[in-house]
Amino acid sequence: MLELKEITKIIGDKIILRNFSLALSPGESVAVIGPNGAGKSTFFKLAAGLMQPTSGEILLNGEQIKKKTHLLKKRIGYLGHESFLYNSLTPLENLRFYGKLYKVKNIEEKGMELLKAVGLHYFKDIPIRSFSRGMIQRLAIARVLLAEPEFLLLDEPHTGLDQEAVSLLNQLMKERQKQGISILLISHDFEQVINVCDRVLILNKGRVISDRNIDPQLELMSFKKWYEAAVIGK
Amino acid sequence: MKQPSAFVDRMLYILLVPAMFVSLYLIFIWSPIEKQMGASQKIFYFHVSTAWVAFLAFFVVGYYCVLTLKKPTESRFIKAGISAEIGVVFTTITLLTGMIWGKSAWNTWWTWEPRLVTVLILLFIYIAYLFVRKMEGTWEKIAKLSAVFGIIGCINVPIVFMAIRWWNTKLHPVVFGEGKNQSGGGVEPDMLVTLLFCIGTITLLYLFMMRKGIEIEKMRLTVRKAKSKVIEKLAS
Amino acid sequence: MKIILADALTIAAKDLRNELKSKQTIGMMIIFSSLVILIFSFAFDPTNNTVKAIIPGLIWVITIFSGLLGLNRSFISEQENDSLTGLRVAPIDPSSIFLGKVVANLVLVIIVQLISIPILFLLFDYRFHGEMIWFLLIVLTATIGFIVIGTFLAALAANAKNSEMLLPVLLLPLLSPLMIGAVQATKIVLEQEGMKDAVSWLQLMAAYDLLFFAACFFLFEYLMEGS
């Protein structure tokens, strides 16, 4: 259970998030959408413990995320805008390194398994410096899944992925969801949002302006219309 | 708009101006001329009092750095910065007066005397601190980084002093205490009165500059905030 | 504590393995220190006997300047793909990042010293007579202090755009007491007189090391916190 209670975040003189509250129960997957600069990534950084909220609190299974609770961070898998990977290392070495930090048992097996799952096992011994954007994104996803987190925070995971990788990713997410893992997803790709998530939040200028469930029969067009109405209407 | 702080400022000012003249009188007319060095010894009063303020200002920076780390507020951040800026001015004056003193006492512009070198290194630490504050980023981030550097710098100053003292303790007159037989060591009562009055005056000057500096910085902040608000309004 | 150490070693091993692969930084550091020695041998005629007096100072000049190159890299290299953020979201104590970087930098600088100090002695035709144990102890103590505070300030400076320029400005004033001690103690050992003084310098440096290690260890988490 991930709970954010009345989070406000001010950076410099700017209010990035205002009174943001959210409860994420196990197995739920929530999409966060909204225009650029709405504060979506900031919300994720707060939840991942990279920033401290100006006011309000963030609870993970009832425990507050603070500086000293770094062991809680093991439960969170955060995929940011950047890959966090080392260009000079091979995919396997990257996974091995992060696996050690996340105290993952039998890293080798798991690493190989994940590399297969994201379709990189042929490239496992090549330094990732020569990888394309999409390949790096695949590996970044593998890095996030490595420690089997209970909460996935995926910030625009679909960027740079080809069609095959997108469906791979969606499949991976759905699998995790069935295992009771909660997923938060930022995406500008509404098709994937409808495909994967069962609830959606619209964030605009640091405020939640809309929060609704998605039923799987929803049409992409009507979803888009609803989004535009919500963003422009307010 | 009248604020209660304006009254304190006025009082400080009223106190400061006469104090300045009195200390000038005390230094140049009232206090006796030192036997060995003659009139040039008078710079000693400025030297000691500015040196005192240089260290005081640094102590204040350190104090606000610790507070900033505990809980960053804009006011603490500003206070640390202003104190550092004033500190730069006073360390520079201390160095210059120290050099003039050195020239007339030991006929050399520079000596590797512990206190003087400590002040020089203090100046470098001040400047480094101000460089950290000039970094790009939000003020919270800069406040944190500069506070961390300020604390490390503060820890360093006494060690610098000890190390240099150990390295070379030959030249400086130890004014209070040990070295009575060294030239310039020990102070006559009249001189001591003048010195203490000078230290008081310069400390007052420091306080006054602190308050003014903080006020100006806060005004700047208000303007900047208003500006960004207007921009935000125009943008939306 | 054990976990912090284990994580630190993981991070240090990653850095050192990277370095072993590319040999970029260490190569630069060694070449640079050799060049500094070369320039100094033009500046001070090595055949002149009085030049022996500057050998202790030179040891530290080359250590610091080549060390600065390595220190600059150690956090800048983490900015590629923002991997430092990856470390920050990992379930590790921020201090272990500091410790890991200290270990990695220390190994690099010691390797450079192992190569450049013999080169210095060779080019200046200096015969080592002092007691090896004391010499090594002094060099190690001062180098540890230098790397501890250097790594800390490198992490601080890495937040700036011009971090390569900022680091020496921040670091050198803070290093001054350590360097006074290091140069004096090295001089005493090389000239083999007044060993008692050398011991007290060594104590001063050890105290400096401990004090700054403790301060940096605890303050490091503030550097890793985002805004």
Ligand SMILES: Nc1ncnc2c1ncn2[C@@H]1O[C@H](COP(=O)(O)OP(=O)(O)O)[C@@H](O)[C@H]1O
């Ligand atoms: N470190 C920072 N310093 C200053 N402003 C920031 C910082 N991070 C984010 N912002 C501001 O916060 C707002 C929201 O950013 P972000 O959360 O990245 O938006 P998005 O919804 O597009 O992911 C933006 O206007 C951005 O300028």
Ligand SMILES: [Mg+2]
């Ligand atoms: Mg974003």
